[in-house]
Amino acid sequence: QVQLQQWGAGLLKPSETLSLTCAVYGGSFRGYYWSWVRQPPGKGLEWIGQINHSGNTNYNPSLKSRVTISVDTSKNQFSLKVNSVTAADTAVYYCAGAVVVTAMAYWYFDLWGRGTVVTVSS
Amino acid sequence: QAGLTQPPSVSKGLRQTATLTCTGNSNNVGNQGAAWLQQHQGHPPKLLSYRNNKRPSGISERFSASRSGNTASLTITGLQPEDEADYYCSTWDNSLSAWVFGGGTKLTVL
Numbered sequence: 069q070v071q072l073q074q075w076g077a078g079l080l081k082p083s084e085t086l087s088l089t090c091a092v093y094g095g096s097f098r099g100y101y102w103s104w105v106r107q108p109p110g111k112g113l114e115w116i117g118q119i120n121h122s123g124n125t126n127y128n129p130s131l132k133s134r135v136t137i138s139v140d141t142s143k144n145q146f147s148l149k150v151n152s153v154t155a156a157d158t159a160v161y162y163c164a165g166a167v168v169v170t171a172m173a174y175w176y177f178d179l180w181g182r183g184t185v186v187t188v189s190s
Numbered sequence: 191q192a193g194l195t196q197p198p199s200v201s202k203g204l205r206q207t208a209t210l211t212c213t214g215n216s217n218n219v220g221n222q223g224a225a226w227l228q229q230h231q232g233h234p235p236k237l238l239s240y241r242n243n244k245r246p247s248g249i250s251e252r253f254s255a256s257r258s259g260n261t262a263s264l265t266i267t268g269l270q271p272e273d274e275a276d277y278y279c280s281t282w283d284n285s286l287s288a289w290v291f292g293g294g295t296k297l298t299v300l
Contacts, residue, residue, distance in 0.1 A: 103289065105291075112278065112292070112293045113227075113235065113278055113280075113291045113294070114291070115288060115289040115291060118289070126287050127288075129288065162234055166289070168282070172241070173223055173241050175222045175223070175225065175240075175282045176225035176237060176241070176280070177225065177235070177289075178237055178240075178246070180234035180235055180236070183234055
């Protein structure tokens, strides 16, 4: 059974860089597209971006200028960096794995980390 | 980023049936279909269905999904207290090259 374990700093000051990492255990790293999704307090889910094992990325256009997602296939890990954070970046950040099989119209998030609470405050 | 449209809240009685909707367009729901996620307070989302009507192992048959055109639906029969949660639809948008989520529906079981 595939499990995701995520970690990173939970308290940041405005203008700092948010940095989180997610490790994948117990399954195929290559079989998923790896995403970061965030959820501001009391609000819905917002997709940040994704990467696959080859390092191909897609980003939410509204965040693209500040976000970098990278992958380390030797460790089955992927990471998120968000530059110049503000209070609006305060949220629970989830790492997630998506199954994508276009021929079968499979597009779904199958795996989720437990979430990391990130607070941006001066 | 354009997302999918869900009603903010639905309330139904115990053992009744609730139908939640998710409206997109031809670039997302109409082409890729939708997956449904359930999220209880303080927990990560959990996959309920994918490809419009397939359920992962362990998901109750009381949850069924469908799609008509650009609108996906999740029907929950025999509502139980533990069904009270937030429900999100999601899919890939070909035009945006991005995953999109609905705003979520809070289901209250009375």
